[in-house]
Amino acid sequence: MRIFIVSRGYPSEKYVTNGIFEFDQAKALAENGHEVIFLVNDIRSLRRKRKWGNESFEKDGVKIEAVNIPCGKLPRKLLLNIRTALIKRLYDRCVRKYGTPDIVHAHFLEISYATVRALKDKGVVLVMTEHLSTMNNPTIPESLVRLGNHTYCHYDKVIAVGKRIAETIDKHFGVKAEIVPNIVDTESFSPKHIGTHHDGFRIVSVGALIKRKHMDLLIKAFVRFRQEHDDVFLDIFGKGEERENLEALIAENEVSGIVTLHGARPRKEIAESMEEADCFVLASDVETFGVVYIEAMAMGLPVIATKSGGPENFVHKDNGILIEAGSEKVLVNALETMYNTCGTYNRAEIRNDVLRKFSPDAVAEKLGSVYSETAKKMIERK
Numbered sequence: 001m002r003i004f005i006v007s008r009g010y011p012s013e014k015y016v017t018n019g020i021f022e023f024d025q026a027k028a029l030a031e032n033g034h035e036v037i038f039l040v041n042d043i044r045s046l047r048r049k050r051k052w053g054n055e056s057f058e059k060d061g062v063k064i065e066a067v068n069i070p071c072g073k074l075p076r077k078l079l080l081n082i083r084t085a086l087i088k089r090l091y092d093r094c095v096r097k098y099g100t101p102d103i104v105h106a107h108f109l110e111i112s113y114a115t116v117r118a119l120k121d122k123g124v125v126l127v128m129t130e131h132l133s134t135m136n137n138p139t140i141p142e143s144l145v146r147l148g149n150h151t152y153c154h155y156d157k158v159i160a161v162g163k164r165i166a167e168t169i170d171k172h173f174g175v176k177a178e179i180v181p182n183i184v185d186t187e188s189f190s191p192k193h194i195g196t197h198h199d200g201f202r203i204v205s206v207g208a209l210i211k212r213k214h215m216d217l218l219i220k221a222f223v224r225f226r227q228e229h230d231d232v233f234l235d236i237f238g239k240g241e242e243r244e245n246l247e248a249l250i251a252e253n254e255v256s257g258i259v260t261l262h263g264a265r266p267r268k269e270i271a272e273s274m275e276e277a278d279c280f281v282l283a284s285d286v287e288t289f290g291v292v293y294i295e296a297m298a299m300g301l302p303v304i305a306t307k308s309g310g311p312e313n314f315v316h317k318d319n320g321i322l323i324e325a326g327s328e329k330v331l332v333n334a335l336e337t338m339y340n341t342c343g344t345y346n347r348a349e350i351r352n353d354v355l356r357k358f359s360p361d362a363v364a365e366k367l368g369s370v371y372s373e374t375a376k377k378m379i380e381r382k
Helices: 020-031 076-098 109-117 141-147 163-173 216-224 243-252 267-275 293-296 328-344 347-358 360-381
Strands: 001-005 034-044 055-061 062-068 103-107 124-129 155-160 201-206 230-238 259-263 280-281 303-306 320-323
Touching: 001 020, 001 076, 001 109, 020 034, 020 062, 020 360, 034 076, 034 163, 062 076, 076 109, 103 109, 103 360, 109 124, 109 141, 124 360, 141 163, 155 163, 155 360, 201 216, 201 267, 201 293, 201 328, 216 230, 216 243, 216 328, 230 267, 243 259, 267 293, 280 293, 280 328, 293 303, 293 347, 320 328, 347 360
Parallel strands: 001 034, 001 103, 034 062, 103 124, 124 155, 201 230, 201 280, 230 259, 280 303, 303 320
Antiparallel strands: 055 062
């Protein structure tokens, strides 16, 4: 199949997570024999350093066609109009260069809205994936409701990365979404050995240092947990606006050197830390999917996860502990339970389960089936 994937950006050396969910899927589809063209409309501000204008190159077997125009904080309606024009321009350019696609697959609500506006008269099969964490909230902003009403119903197939998002789309927009998870880089997150080889009990956490990730709650719970165990350590990876507050919390509780903020690090370094850890913990309020949990599980780690929208789909008694979000006491109890039981988990089977469900091959195969079935239905309707 020839697949056009419409994205907000592509991963670069400077911005390694830019468009990463979309690109990981594109790479996996290309490795599975599809012709994949990655259409990028990057309208981030001037502060995001990159080449402006048109780009055309290949990365990891994926052909990238990009238009980069610095827009920044313009009114949303204007930004959506700009996105629509760029996507139409990119599509026409790619059709001339590569031929008409079998599938056009857009990601995230705003990109998908602009895509359907740009291509509604092209007669192509349209698929979209929703990743927005906002769709896991009890209430959805009115602006997104309006956008959703003009988007989901116009797609031939809507995909959600988790069950809660799929339920939200059905409830608020009357559209049944199929669940296809995000890809986990099981090559980067691949242990050299299964099981820990160190003294003490090491906990690792990965996530942006922002309020909804609740790294402060994790540190407070860890401090209480450590009152009963002096052989425990906590490593936190990620960057964000809460770093200064977290550093103050660490100093206040006199756990410097015991709790370590490593900042944002490459996947390789995070994987190495996970390989030497006993468990993974993240206490988020909201997770659309929760890739970091599965990256940890790919390393064979049992996890402590919150019922935050994503982990409910894959965390169970054989790979970790699922708890309510927002309670320090509940988290302390979960840490205590994990301390006492982490040796009972089958770490090889935790990894094997990830490979079966979330590896690039597994997700690419699932997407290929979705594309084929959707295209077939569209032909039958015609």
